[in-house]
Amino acid sequence: MPKTSDPDVRVVVRNVRKRFVLRHTHSFKETFVALIKGKKLTTSFDALHDVDITIREGESVALFGHNGSGKSTLLKLISGVLRPDVGEVLTRGRIAGLIEVGAGFHPDLSGRENIYLNAAILGMGKKEIDARFDEIVEFSEIGDFIDTEVKHYSSGMFVRLAFAVAIHTTLDVLLVDEILAVGDEPFQRKCLDKIRELQSQGKTMVVVSHSLDTTANLCSRGILIEKGRVVFDGDSHEAVARMRGK
């Protein structure tokens, strides 16, 4: 296994397990009744077990797996939203959590205000945002609506703006969750072009998406996760083939 001392390693996931505990009772009364009836108060399940992944600088990695396989959990562990129960996750450089575009958007704020707020949430400073502001607006094709409250946007405009903010964060590692399906076709193509541009600049990327072929074309490395375990780590097209083969 590669050591973290390698200069070009960006993300290390080492022997990670993530367990979720589900509470079935939500009040004293329910707990009491459950105790008397001898029902279980909680159930736990492992969303991820024994996951070992090393991602190098400039690498684009696609995470494949069916719903509930644990790929979003893994992405959340890398972004720091969740912490592993066992093992460790280490990252180097600035990480942008793209996890679900538009998470920090507020409907009552204008497009402009939302750009600043969200870029700051994703970890950028004022000067960085100022410098990139025009580029973001241009990319989003929002135009004159930039000072309109976001709640009046069409859903297409909304995702375009959200994606534009996220993709323009000047960070080292991008985590991309299910955003390749944004907007209409021309905009999707534009997004893919932008992602390729970032790849050629040497940005590291971890992508989760259900559009398998697009993702496989975008990333050379694919990791297939089944029921919380890594079952394949290698060529992305082969990962897709394996996933379809089941």
Next chain:
Amino acid sequence: MTFRSSSSDSVGFVAPGASRGLIDVFRRRYLLSLLIRKEIQVRYRGSVLGWLWSYVKPTAQFVVFFLALGVFLRLNATMEMYPIYLFSGLIVINFFNEAFSNGTRSIVDNGALIKKIFLPREMFPVASTIVAFVNFLPQLLVTVVVCLVVGWRPQPLQLVGVLIGVAIIAILATGLGMFFGAINVSFRDSQNFVELIVLVVTWASPVLYPWTTVRDNLPDWLLQTYLANPVTVAVELFHAGLWYPTTDGTFTLPPELFLRAAAGLLMAMLVVGLGQLVFRRLEGRFAQDL
């Protein structure tokens, strides 16, 4: 759970999600300022009176208390400058209550964000306190202007007292907001409990009545407990700084007020320490429990 790297070969690596709590909040001041601005902009959006509501509420509250206690229970006749006494105490309590209850709800209210993007989550209770402070400032200004009109000549010591009072409330409310806000994620009982506290706070400090009635009616150990409450200390610092100088000085303020102020400040800091501790303990589960 291991938050930090245990290996020695990981120079430059960090464990994502390991934050230094309040320290990180102030390192990301820009984000904090945007969150505060958002909160202020959004709060009264869609209402005709807008931010005037922040003044309508304390005014109505003041009028009700003044009529009930000042006029009907004749406090206005027995206490000099009772309206100033009442208002200068009420604004302290309102500041505390707003910061505390909004801080408690802030984690759950921002659940959508906390679940998806990592940022120092202490940001939200801190922002709640600062928003409450922004709301409190104009009320303080009104009080100061009224005091000046009736002949107050500010002394440095009085102003220092008022500032310490503000600091006590801000620190205490942030600490309590973190404590109850973190618990609120798993147990929504927390915010109901806080509503209960908020209800009691107004009466548990000498805001509507003078502290001397407590002195005259309760045994000494209860009086000392009563006076040890940091909120009471802050209220009395406001009375000493703003109301007392407008009277002829026949009223007795609680003895050793500055000593009590130091103790109150210390207590508020201990509460922040405790709040941060509990917050860190529970923080790991926020994203999955919200």
